[in-house]
Amino acid sequence: MATQLIPLREVERLSSNVIRILGGNPGKVIEYAFASRQREADNVLGSNTYLVGTGKQRLLIDTGEGKPSWIKLLDETLQKENAIVTKAIITHWHHDHQGGIEHLQQSSPNVIIYKNQPGYSASSDGWLDIEEGQRFSVDGASLRAVHSPGHAKDHMVLVLEEEDAMFTGDNVLGQGTAVFEDLGTYLKSLEKMKDAFQGRAYPGHGPVIEDGPSKILEYIKHRKQREDQVIQVLKSSRSSPEVAAQAGEPDEWTSMEIVKIIYKDVPESLHLPANGGVLQVLRKLEEEEKVIEDPKTERWTIRDRAAL
Numbered sequence: 001m002a003t004q005l006i007p008l009r010e011v012e013r014l015s016s017n018v019i020r021i022l023g024g025n026p027g028k029v030i031e032y033a034f035a036s037r038q039r040e041a042d043n044v045l046g047s048n049t050y051l052v053g054t055g056k057q058r059l060l061i062d063t064g065e066g067k068p069s070w071i072k073l074l075d076e077t078l079q080k081e082n083a084i085v086t087k088a089i090i091t092h093w094h095h096d097h098q099g100g101i102e103h104l105q106q107s108s109p110n111v112i113i114y115k116n117q118p119g120y121s122a123s124s125d126g127w128l129d130i131e132e133g134q135r136f137s138v139d140g141a142s143l144r145a146v147h148s149p150g151h152a153k154d155h156m157v158l159v160l161e162e163e164d165a166m167f168t169g170d171n172v173l174g175q176g177t178a179v180f181e182d183l184g185t186y187l188k189s190l191e192k193m194k195d196a197f198q199g200r201a202y203p204g205h206g207p208v209i210e211d212g213p214s215k216i217l218e219y220i221k222h223r224k225q226r227e228d229q230v231i232q233v234l235k236s237s238r239s240s241p242e243v244a245a246q247a248g249e250p251d252e253w254t255s256m257e258i259v260k261i262i263y264k265d266v267p268e269s270l271h272l273p274a275n276g277g278v279l280q281v282l283r284k285l286e287e288e289e290k291v292i293e294d295p296k297t298e299r300w301t302i303r304d305r306a307a308l
Contacts, residue, residue, distance in 0.1 A: 006174070006175065006206070006207045008020070008022060008206075008207060009022075010022050010024075010073055011073055011076075011077055014202070014208055015163060015165075015200075016054065016140070017052060017053055017054050017140040017141045017160075017162060017163075018050055018051075018052055018141075018160070018163075018165075018202065019050065019051040019052075019077060019081075020048055020049070020050055020202070020208075021048075021049045021050070021051060021070065021073050021074055021077060022046055022047075022048060022049070022064075022070070022073070023046045023047035023048065023049055023062075023063075023064025023065055023067060023070050023096065023100070024046060024064060024067035024068075024069035024070040024073070025046035025047060025064055025065045025067050025070075025096060046064070046065075046096070046205070047062060047064050047065065047096040047097055047204055047205055048062070048202070048203065048204055048205060048206075049061060049062045049063060049064055049070070049074070049100075050062070050167060050202060051074070051077060051078075051081075051083075051085070052138070052141045052143065052160070053083075053138035053139055053140045053141040054139050054140025054141070055083070055138060055139025055140060056082065056083055056084065056139070057083070057084060057086045057138045057139065058078070058081070058083045058084065058085055058086070058138060059085070059086075059087050059088075059089060059136055059138050059141060059143065060074075060085045060087070060088040060089070060104070060111075061088075061089050061091065061158065061167050062088075062089075062090060062091055062097040062098070062169075062204065063088060063090070063097065063098055063099065063100030063101050063103070063104050064096065064097070064099060064100040065095050065096040065097075065099035065100065066095075066099035066100045066101075066102065066103060067100070068103070070100055070103070071100060071103040071104065071106075071107055074104070074107070075107055084108060085104065085108045085111050086108075086110070086111060086112065086138070087111065087112050087114060087136060087138075088101070088104060088111055088112070088113050088114065089114045089115070089130070089136060089143070089145075089156075089158065090113065090114065090115035091155060091156055091157070091158075091167070091169030091170070091204060092115075092116075092151065092152040092154050092155040092156070092169055092170065093115070093117075093120045093152060093154055094152060094170070097169070097170075097204065098115070101113060101123075102123075112128060113126065113127040113128065114127065114128050114129070114130050114136070115127055115128075115129070115130060115154065115156075116129060116130040116131075116145075116147060116154040116155070116156045117129065117153070117154040120153070120154045130145050130156055131145070132145065132146065132147045133145065133146075136158075140162065141160060141162060142160070142161040142162065143158045143159065143160055143161070143167075144158065144159040144161060145157075145158055146158070146159060146166075146192065146193065146196055148169070148171055148189035148192060148193055149181075149182075149185050149186075149189055150171055150180045150181065150182065150185050150186025150187075150188075150189040150190070151169065151170045151171050151178055151179065151180050151181065151186065152170070152181060153181065155169055155170070155171060155189070156169065157169055157171060157193055157196075159196055159197050160202075163199050163200060164197050164198045164199040165197060165199040165200040165201065165202060165212065166193065166196065166197045166199075166200075166201050166202070166212055167201075167202045167203075167204075168193065168201045168202065168203050168204065168209075168212070169203075169204045170203075170204040170205065171186070171189060171190065171193065172190075172193070172201055172203055172209070172212070172215060172216055172219060173203045173204065173205050173206050174203040174205060174206020174207040174208065174209060175205075175206040175207070176206075177219060177222060178219070180280070182280070182283075183223065183280040183281060183283065183284040184283075184284045184287060184288075186223075187220065187223060187284075190216050190219055190220050191220070193216055194213050194216040194217060194220070195213075197212060197213065198212075198213060199212060200212055201215060201216075226262075226277065226278075226281055227281050227284070227285070229262045230258055230262070230278060230281045230282065230285070231285070231290075231302065233253060233257075233258045233261050233262065234251075234253060234258070234291060234300060234301070234302040235302055236251070237251050251301075252294065252297070252299035252300065252301050253299060253300050253301075254297075254298060254299055254300070255275050255278045255279050255282060255298075255300065256271065256275055258278050258282075258300075259271050259274050259275045259278050262274075262278070282300055289303065290302065290303055290304075291303060
């Protein structure tokens with residue numbers, strides 16, 4: 001069942017030095033929402049952008065995907081605030097976070113664009129790199145960059161030191177869970193993020209999370225639960241648990257066979273996207289030398305049933 005989404009205002013002051021401006025890019029719920037429920041939220045709520053600071057010069061975090069409605073809202077907000085954007089920080093290369101840069105540069109010709117590994121993006125002339133621990137400051141706001149790959153290789157989160165809060169990009173979302181390129185890398189980043197702040201999380205999509213570290217811990221536990229489920233299937237027999245207990249060798253499983261057990265109560269139309277998540281778990285376990293894949297049959301076997 002789809003998660004009920006929390007409606008957000010187009011422009012909303014979230015604290016004395018943070019204003020959220022929606023990217024103006026909502027869309028239809030898509031069928032593979034089950035595989036990563038945040039994807040449902042992404043497409044309904046669109047991406048968040050944040051205007052940060054209290055003085056004349058402000059920092060901007062992300063730019064939406066380039067919708068005219070977004071730059072109009074940004075310009076109206078800046079006029080009301082009697083402010084200008086001097087620096088824009090892009091959390092990662094995905095289009096729904098950097099697509100509005102051209103509009104921003106037209107509106108604010110002197111803005112400086114920062115993004116980790118700027119060459120990762122097609123149109124990055126003049127953009128500046130972001131390094132681990134780099135600081136960005138304006139009146140009322142000091143941001144510290146933390147490299148946090150997982151959702152994307154260039155992903156950066158930003159700690160707002162005045163609030164001990166974090167702009168989490170797409171590693172942690174206001175509703176649902178996040179997709180990722182590499183599960184092992186993603187979990188390491190979540191651990192790193194969890195210990196980097198104590199307050200709110202301002203996500204790339206969805207509403208503010210009041211207790212950011214607790215939400216990250218919830219994400220970590222959720223991934224561990226999925227991993228445990230995959231291991232339990234690999235330790236079992238396709239015929240029955242009793243047979244598995246007596247068998248000398250564990251059965252071999254395809255990733256889709258594992259999906260059909262873990263997600264047996266989910267419509268089959270969603271099994272294919274769910275298979276992507278199971279494969280991520282299997283690749284992580286393979287790197288940890290806990291499972292083996294037969295490349296010819298694409299079947300997976302647990303290395304030591306008793307040790308897990």
